[in-house]
Amino acid sequence: MGRMEKRLRRNHQGSEVIRYLTQPEIDRKKWDECVRSSPAAVIYGTCEWLDIVAPGWEGLVKDDYSAVMPLTRRKKFGFNYLFQPAFTQQCGVFSEKETEANDFIQAVPKIFRLIEIQLNFSNTIVAQKGSEVSPKKTHHLSLDKTIEDLR
Numbered sequence: 166m167g168r169m170e171k172r173l174r175r176n177h178q179g180s181e182v183i184r185y186l187t188q189p190e191i192d193r194k195k196w197d198e199c200v201r202s203s204p205a206a207v208i209y210g211t212c213e214w215l216d217i218v219a220p221g222w223e224g225l226v227k228d229d230y231s232a233v234m235p236l237t238r239r240k241k242f243g244f245n246y247l248f249q250p251a252f253t254q255q256c257g258v259f260s261e262k263e264t265e266a267n268d269f270i271q272a273v274p275k276i277f278r279l280i281e282i283q284l285n286f287s288n289t290i291v292a293q294k295g296s297e298v299s300p301k302k303t304h305h306l307s308l309d310k311t312i313e314d315l316r
Contacts, residue, residue, distance in 0.1 A: 196211075218252060234259070255286065
């Protein structure tokens with residue numbers, strides 16, 4: 166994929182821009198603010214966590230960090246692919262509201278021949294032609310309530 170091609174991708178309405186950024190291009194402060202403001206805010210999406218479990222990670226960024234998606238890459242037998250890092254239950258798209266992940270999956274650069282990742286609980290996705298989506302069960306305890314409310 167050429168350098169210019171990776172910069173901008175528009176969704177099907179053409180109004181929102183999803184950019185593919187390498188790690189040095191990512192504004193780490195804005196990235197982490199976006200992750201923290203998400204209903205799916207988990208440590209797995211933060212820069213610090215990703216630096217540890219997937220050195221060299223990259224990302225997709227919508228507009229001015231209104232939504233982000235980490236891309237954790239590996240190369241095997243000459244093929245680039247996206248993988249789920251060890252000790253990382255879920256990643257996916259982080260945004261202030263529940264997010265359909267299809268636009269982000271479509272924006273993943275074509276150099277990644279396989280995408281084998283686990284989205285977070287606030288993402289929805291519709292399987293596209295030639296792809297497979299496997300729903301998984303998880304337990305999530307929201308900590309935005311008091312201990313009395315949680316009991």
